[in-house]
Amino acid sequence: MAKDTKERILMAALDMFSKKGYEGTNIRELAASLGLVKSGIYKHYESKKDIWNSLLDRMIAYYGERFGSVEHILPVPDSLEDFFSMTMRMVNLTIHVEQIVKTRKVLTLEQYQDERARDLATKHFLTGLTEMFGRILSRMMEKGLISRDDPEMLAFAYATPISALIHLCDREPENTEDAIRKIEAFSRHFIVTYGVK
Amino acid sequence: MAKDTKERILMAALDMFSKKGYEGTNIRELAASLGLVKSGIYKHYESKKDIWNSLLDRMIAYYGERFGSVEHILPVPDSLEDFFSMTMRMVNLTIHVEQIVKTRKVLTLEQYQDERARDLATKHFLTGLTEMFGRILSRMMEKGLISRDDPEMLAFAYATPISALIHLCDREPENTEDAIRKIEAFSRHFIVTYGVK
């Protein structure tokens, strides 16, 4: 009689939704993966949709924690090398933390069905990363590390190729190492192009 | 008693799959959207999976036609302005031709379920565009329009931001105009950065 069953259901749902999508997920299997029977689920959630909405609530809240409070520890790199390694640290995190990977997959699968998923997808895949790099690059320009340019445009040009390769890792996990090397190469190329020597 | 029912089923399936995904699509609705009853479908396809596989066959064949035969009319721009307008023409096509949009959506939704969809997704979203721009940029470097650099890297840096905004249009069609303006701005910025004045 675990008290954390409600939480475990949410995590199992994230797992199944990220693999089979909302429609492809069935409650029996979900319950079985937790070692209980389907009716047990309904002691914690009213319906399948309720699980879904709770999961989305969670994802939105989590996203707000990490990216929402913008100035939430924003270490400005003090060298181009620092900028590079900071990028790679972030990339490795985003690629290897299971929960983040699953979140991206779920948003990918449900973006056309659920409006909140749609909005969160845009943040995750586009505006979030871009805004973050926008602030960083802007500071780096002030510091003279990056040549003066439109920081938003540079951030977009930096974030989206990286995002594309992160998506590739989600789709083809067996090619993760290749993708990471490509991100490294891209980052270095970006620094050569826009960095101040 | 239309002879082209088989074809119409495929197009209706593309439409529904792109909206609701494979699992979310049901045969009754699919049949109804064509003005016939569900059992009629089975006169043309053995099963739902058969429809899906036929659709994938079609998408793969179509992709091969457009991108596969690489040198299939590859007009090399003879000015930077030409490169820009060529980009925008391609973008407008890819964003506004319904069938292409639906194909992207289907691949997005089924990329984790079906291996062929997965492979095609990578081509559509990443390698296809990149290879194409790689060839173009390589020629432009030879012509002295673009500064000498790694053409593959430049192509990647050019294709993926555009691809990200195409995805945005699929997700948020109401923001299509904004996205197109952003692509224009990005393309111009790219040309300023790498173009030879």
Place this chain on the structure above:
DNA sequence: AATTATAGTGAACAAAAGGTCACTTGTCAA
């Protein structure tokens, strides 16, 4: 004109889906 293949219908079916409910069991408070 007779026949045959093709396209489509409607009823029926088995399996799987989400969900409900009466019931048991273990935990904690009074």
Place this chain on the structure above:
DNA sequence: TTGACAAGTGACCTTTTGTTCACTATAATT
């Protein structure tokens, strides 16, 4: 010790799902 409550079970219900099949009507073939 007792009572209340939360957590979990198993049987059951309804709907929806993909699929089949006997049958009809039309178009093409002999």
